Amino acid sequence: MIKIRKLDPMNRRDFVKLGSAAGGGLLLSVSFPTKSARAAEPAHLDFDAVDMLGDGFQPNAFLHIAETGNIEIWVGRADMGQGVRTSLPMIVADELDADWNRVTSRQADAHPDKYGRQMTVGSTSVRRGGWMPLRRAGAAAREMLVTAAATQWAVPASECRTEMGRVIHNASGRSADYGALVGAAAALPVPEEPRLKDPSEFALIGTDVPQVDTQLKVTGQATFGIDVRVPDMLFATVLKSTVLGGSLESLDDSAAREVPGVRDVIKISSGVAVVADHTWAAFEGARALECSWQADFAMSSSEISTHNARLCEGDGVVAREAGDVGTALAAGTQRLEADYEVPYLAHATMEPMNCTAHVEADRCEIWAPTQNPQGTQRVGAELTGLPIEQVTTHVTYLGCGWGRRSRTDFVQDAVETSMKVGAPVQVVWTREEDMRNDQYRPASMIRFHGATDANGRLSALSARVAGPPLGVTDGPSRGDGADRNAVDGIATLLYDVPNLVVDYCRSNVQVPTGYWRSVGPSGNTFMLEGFIDELAQGAGRDPLEFRLELLDGHPRMKHVLQKVSEMCDWAAGPPKGRGRGIGLVEDKGGIVAQIAEVSVADGLRVHRVWCAADCGQIIHSGIVDAQLTGSIVTGLTAALYGEITIDEGKVVQSNFHDYEMLRMSDMPEVEVHIVRNREEPGGVGEPGVPPIAPAVVNAIFALTGQRLRKLPIRMA
Amino acid sequence: MAKFTLRINGTRHEVDATETMPLLWVLRDFVGLTGTKYGCGRSQCGACTVHLDGEPVRSCTTRISTVGAREVTTIEGLSSDGSHPVQRAWVTEQVPQCGYCQSGQLMAAAALLDKNASPTDAEIDEAMSRNICRCGTYQRVRKAIHRAAKEG
Numbered sequence: 001m002i003k004i005r006k007l008d009p010m011n012r013r014d015f016v017k018l019g020s021a022a023g024g025g026l027l028l029s030v031s032f033p034t035k036s037a038r039a040a041e042p043a044h045l046d047f048d049a050v051d052m053l054g055d056g057f058q059p060n061a062f063l064h065i066a067e068t069g070n071i072e073i074w075v076g077r078a079d080m081g082q083g084v085r086t087s088l089p090m091i092v093a094d095e096l097d098a099d100w101n102r103v104t105s106r107q108a109d110a111h112p113d114k115y116g117r118q119m120t121v122g123s124t125s126v127r128r129g130g131w132m133p134l135r136r137a138g139a140a141a142r143e144m145l146v147t148a149a150a151t152q153w154a155v156p157a158s159e160c161r162t163e164m165g166r167v168i169h170n171a172s173g174r175s176a177d178y179g180a181l182v183g184a185a186a187a188l189p190v191p192e193e194p195r196l197k198d199p200s201e202f203a204l205i206g207t208d209v210p211q212v213d214t215q216l217k218v219t220g221q222a223t224f225g226i227d228v229r230v231p232d233m234l235f236a237t238v239l240k241s242t243v244l245g246g247s248l249e250s251l252d253d254s255a256a257r258e259v260p261g262v263r264d265v266i267k268i269s270s271g272v273a274v275v276a277d278h279t280w281a282a283f284e285g286a287r288a289l290e291c292s293w294q295a296d297f298a299m300s301s302s303e304i305s306t307h308n309a310r311l312c313e314g315d316g317v318v319a320r321e322a323g324d325v326g327t328a329l330a331a332g333t334q335r336l337e338a339d340y341e342v343p344y345l346a347h348a349t350m351e352p353m354n355c356t357a358h359v360e361a362d363r364c365e366i367w368a369p370t371q372n373p374q375g376t377q378r379v380g381a382e383l384t385g386l387p388i389e390q391v392t393t394h395v396t397y398l399g400c401g402w403g404r405r406s407r408t409d410f411v412q413d414a415v416e417t418s419m420k421v422g423a424p425v426q427v428v429w430t431r432e433e434d435m436r437n438d439q440y441r442p443a444s445m446i447r448f449h450g451a452t453d454a455n456g457r458l459s460a461l462s463a464r465v466a467g468p469p470l471g472v473t474d475g476p477s478r479g480d481g482a483d484r485n486a487v488d489g490i491a492t493l494l495y496d497v498p499n500l501v502v503d504y505c506r507s508n509v510q511v512p513t514g515y516w517r518s519v520g521p522s523g524n525t526f527m528l529e530g531f532i533d534e535l536a537q538g539a540g541r542d543p544l545e546f547r548l549e550l551l552d553g554h555p556r557m558k559h560v561l562q563k564v565s566e567m568c569d570w571a572a573g574p575p576k577g578r579g580r581g582i583g584l585v586e587d588k589g590g591i592v593a594q595i596a597e598v599s600v601a602d603g604l605r606v607h608r609v610w611c612a613a614d615c616g617q618i619i620h621s622g623i624v625d626a627q628l629t630g631s632i633v634t635g636l637t638a639a640l641y642g643e644i645t646i647d648e649g650k651v652v653q654s655n656f657h658d659y660e661m662l663r664m665s666d667m668p669e670v671e672v673h674i675v676r677n678r679e680e681p682g683g684v685g686e687p688g689v690p691p692i693a694p695a696v697v698n699a700i701f702a703l704t705g706q707r708l709r710k711l712p713i714r715m716a
Numbered sequence: 717m718a719k720f721t722l723r724i725n726g727t728r729h730e731v732d733a734t735e736t737m738p739l740l741w742v743l744r745d746f747v748g749l750t751g752t753k754y755g756c757g758r759s760q761c762g763a764c765t766v767h768l769d770g771e772p773v774r775s776c777t778t779r780i781s782t783v784g785a786r787e788v789t790t791i792e793g794l795s796s797d798g799s800h801p802v803q804r805a806w807v808t809e810q811v812p813q814c815g816y817c818q819s820g821q822l823m824a825a826a827a828l829l830d831k832n833a834s835p836t837d838a839e840i841d842e843a844m845s846r847n848i849c850r851c852g853t854y855q856r857v858r859k860a861i862h863r864a865a866k867e868g
Contacts (some may be wrong), residue, residue, distance in 0.1 A: 079814075080814050081812075081813030081814030081815065081851045082813070083813075208810075210807070210810065211810055211812075213812075213815070214806070214807050214810055214811075214812055215798055215807060216815075217812040217815030217818050218798055218803045218806045218807060218811075218812065218818060218822060219751070219791065219792070219794075219795075219797075219798045219803065220749075220750070220751020220752070220790070220791035220792050220819045221751065222815050223750075224753075224815075224816055226750075226753070226754065227750035229748065229750070235745065260717055260734055261734075277745075278741055278745035278746065279741055279744070279745055279754070280737050280738060280741035280745070283757070348850065349850065350753075350755055350761070350763060350814065350816040350817050350848070350849075350850045350851075351753070351755075351814075351816045352754070352755075397814070397815065397816075398814060399753070399814050399815070399816030399817075400814045400816065400850050400851060401814075402850075428754070430757065431755065431756045431757055431758075622810050626810070626813055626851075626853070626856070627813075629852060629855055629856075630813055630851045630852035630853065631852070632852065633849075633851070633852025633854065634850075634852060655756050655757075655758055655760060656755075656756050656758075656760035656761050656848060657758070657760055661761075661848045661850060662852070662854075663845040663846075663847075663848060663854075664840070664841050664844040664845045664847070664854045664857065664858070665841040665842070665845040667841075667852075667854040667855060667858075669855075670855055
């Protein structure tokens with residue numbers, strides 16, 4: 001489908017400015033009103049402008065080429081630091097043979113179907129989102145431009161080539177800028193099966209071009225959700241139940257209403273919203289509220305832990321089975337059993353939950369730092385009763401995502417509050433509310449039984465996983481099967497184990513649970529790789545050799561493990577006073593092996609981490625390196641500090657003083673090696689998280705003989 | 717409520733506020749300088765770092781009444797065009813991931829280099845460990861500070 005839109009300035013709101021551009025196209029600049037004098041250059045645009053384009057060539061939703069030859073590429077997914085605003089346009093631009101310097105990356109608004117699935121979770125933006133659709137989008141446009149030029153020159157299209165935004169005909173020496181061809185190209189049918197490049201022809205894909213938004217981020221100009229400013233907007237925060245799942249029993253807001261700047265105190269479905277002239281007044285107002293909450297849930301962490309252990313005594317639902325585990329365990333030369341455990345974790349995104357909404361009689365506009373643009377739009381429609389076309393959802397920059405922003409509870413807060421006060425409102429949660437009203441990574445445990453045979457080879461493994469599914473507080477469970485996420489990383493293990501059973505015991509403990517970077521493997525890989533290490537050590541085997549012999553069926557995984565061992569010269573061993581340990585995972589299509597080097601003489605310190613990764617065809621090498629290094633920080637933070645504890649139904653932690661983050665002084669020296677190949681693109685943002693925790697505990701064992709089976713790490 | 721006169725990025729601003737209002741919210745919600753971020757509200761994360769007469773402070777716990785005549789510099793005032801050595805080094809090293817903490821990181825780094833033109837890794841760790849980066853950009857932050865020190 002070809003869309004050519006004429007812009008009707010009368011239909012645009014006043015922040016759209018039009019002018020004539022050289023060459024007869026339309027010059028568009030959009031300024032987003034703020035109280036600051038923010039530059040309003042097109043390159044700084046954060047929000048969707050797809051309906052604001054003038055003449056040009058738009059063969060699909062993702063791409064527009066202006067008569068100037070300037071190219072705009074829309075990104076349907078949300079950018080939370082994983083770099084999709086750079087990497088997704090690179091895919092289009094490469095197939096298009098565009099001049100990257102003339103490409104502008106645009107964040108798309110939410111749309112039910114225009115950009116495909118916009119939910120940005122599970123390391124899917126490239127591997128299950130953009131890869132083929134965006135390649136086709138670029139390739140189709142390129143083919144149309146070539147046809148347009150060839151027709152104009154009366155030469156065969158097959159004699160034309162493209163390079164840096166130009167069509168070139170070598171024999172006649174003719175060439176034309178894409179901008180000069182857009183009119184003719186737009187009149188052509190869009191090819192359904194355009195020729196895609198052979199990977200050897202990629203010019204941008206796999207490189208390390210500067211990211212499109214670094215300049216914005218180093219000058220304070222990138223607009224995060226919390227930075228959205230709308231004329232006449234109010235600011236609000238929401239006080240929520242101190243007990244998980246609680247509801248408001250009584251409210252005294254008299255003191256809150258006395259706080260200077262507070263406009264109103266209203267009840268919304270999630271709690272009490274304090275609406276004010278500025279964020280600080282809202283925070284102070286919320287602090288002055290006197291509320292009591294009614295709740296049924298009153299469990300504490302120790303009971304939850306006991307509950308998981310008790311579940312392991314019963315029967316589980318089988319998630320994977322091979323061979324005869326019972327017989328093989330009995331026949332084992334070495335038999336081991338152990339319980340491993342991980343706690344609830346908060347996301348603690350740097351930017352606390354927030355959302356801005358403006359609900360009017362016939363329209364609703366939402367600005368959200370969301371991983372779930374379409375869900376956000378739906379929440380707007382459901383709450384207001386407006387048709388979905390009348391709900392506009394702008395996706396801002398996200399100050400971390402980690403899965404937390406796939407939920408829409410904070411969107412609901414803003415839409416409800418705006419509806420009640422009849423004005424644009426920005427709702428910002430305090431850090432404390434953010435930490436205590438999270439959707440936590442589940443606390444779970446695994447009861448392992450394992451055996452090695454006379455050759456010291458792994459012969460049997462039984463893993464019983466006990467813990468809640470994701471979304472456990474959302475209502476009745478979706479069936480009695482093994483929760484896919486709860487057993488992910490265990491049921492999916494790639495080691496060759498002839499006798500294997502993985503089963504799952506569902507907990508219904510009513511602590512809200514949700515996606516947390518790398519999800520199931522974030523805990524399961526720690527538990528599995530710790531136990532594998534125990535079996536290796538117990539059999540008197542080298543942990544590297546023990547693993548390698550189980551990977552003959554998975555050469556890519558074996559290669560990654562071998563690679564990381566070469567990086568640190570595993571065979572030579574660590575320097576005196578240090579220990580090394582291994583962690584390995586295949587997660588969301590990415591394979592990552594890490595080796596950590598630790599010392600304990602002066603308290604536990606992780607000095608170095610070597611990381612090898614095979615994520616298939618990569619788009620941007622610098623982003624992959626950054627994601628893997630950052631994933632190590634995420635995983636190490638969880639391993640060293642991460643624990644949300646529950647005391648009689650209340651979340652104990654509230655801020656960074658009691659939910660600590662890895663800091664610069666704890667940062668190990670990280671060395672990353674990316675295996676380059678042409679396999680299908682795999683996940684990048686998450687598979688680097690799981691291996692570091694087991695690498696560290698395995699290193700501690702190698703050094704001290706102390707086996708740690710529970711996170712966070714507490715040295716004896 | 718009281719009237720305060722602040723000097724921010726070289727410009728005078730008259731602000732009506734309660735004495736206890738943190739500078740962070742004055743900057744963000746009154747003056748419209750949203751580059752300075754809210755992260756914790758209790759001097760734990762450093763996302764709100766600004767300079768007072770060149771000294772790095774946490775604006776989330778700096779009351780407006782204590783600012784006085786000191787010059788406030790925010791990320792927007794570090795340079796108008798991203799030309800400050802730390803900003804240039806940050807671009808070269810492609811430091812930011814999500815970017816939310818980076819204003820604070822840059823302000824802390826700029827203050828460090830003002831005092832110590834050529835800091836060691838240990839000195840960088842010491843100065844920068846008040847700033848949390850959840851994405852884990854620390855390794856590139858360190859490289860960028862060394863680069864800014866070298867290239868000035």
